[in-house]
Amino acid sequence: MAREFDDDFSEFVRRWSPALLRVAFLLTSDRGEAEDLLQTALLKTSRHWDRLADREAAYPYVRRVLVTTHTSWRRRRRVHETLVDQLPERGYGDDSGSLGAGRALQALEQLPPRMRAVVVLRCYEGLSEAETAEALGCSVGSVKSHSSRGLARLRLLLEAPTPAEATR
């Protein structure tokens, strides 16, 4: 069934999908949603694959599709979201220390979608401000603002004691 895609695209998927899945996971905090997001981005890319002459640029291209698709989903799904007083429990946090596994992910969840995307692209993917602005389709000034506020908030959240620590 996978023969529906040409060898080049299949090879790209095999090589880069782990890295793209990690970016998707940092954006969504949910394995299922991250896989859905990755598949959607790859499908969108596959439609234009023949026109993507520079294969070296494919990864940034798919990452950009991934981020814009996620932003679009977030806006669309806001209609159906309900605000709650407390965050639901997540399986990945261990609350064992100030930087326990999953703490950064939990902190990321507290950021607005675009700010979160900026932090992920800047800190995890290592993009410059200009590259991040291009990937998100916004101005460099907006990236600077999101980056500065996002990182400050993230540090604050990560340095705060976990609920488990607070009750000790």
Add this chain to the structure above:
Amino acid sequence: MNDHDLELALQRDADLVGEPAPDLLDQLSRRRSDQRRQRIGGLAAVAAVVVLAAGVPLGLSAAARSGGPAAEPTTTVSPAAPTSPTAPTPVPTPSAAPATPVPTTASAPATPSGTTAAPSTIPAPPPSAPTSTTTKPTTKPTTAPTPAAPATAGTTDCPSFATLQAAMQAGAPAAADTTYAMDARYYGPVCSGDWAGAGYSRAYTDPATGEVFPDGEAGLFHRVGGRWTLLDRTASCDDPAIPRPVWERACNVD
């Protein structure tokens, strides 16, 4: 905490997701096939609506030219009771484009970015890249713009623009940073019986920057006890009672 610690924490947490499914390519193939099938179904539904919309005025005008419906029996008017000839019933002019709204969101620049060089040729912009329509408001909007209601609906028997607007505003969740409004740009209602699908606009204001992100949204409406309500599409779109054209308009959209 310095930047390096933060990067390490993000890298470690990103690794929690594990590896992609080994049959990822097969899953992609299946999804692509499903999308093709849905697209064909959607085109068939649109074609059916177009044929219907074109057929109704043709039939009515033919009937009007022949002096009335073909099946209508000719009655003899008694000279003792002269009446003026019956004025032909005004024929409603259906809208030219049935039911498919065209969001005016512009695409974001297509140039990929990243640590690698930019591509020499760029494919078409990513299909969903509505970010470039951002506008900087001078004041935070309290209500989204509500253009005048379109004069005609996409299909017959549609509730009025005002009715759907009232239903949408009653059903959309209240949020400080998001406003909802019926919008002629996304409206394009499709109705059948007690069901209606129509578009409306949602404007999200980023609390950090004040930037406004307008976007089109599809709404599913249902009439119960004579009252139209906006339904949660996630929960309601699986209802087999929804007529196919309405489902295509409200549920089978991205």
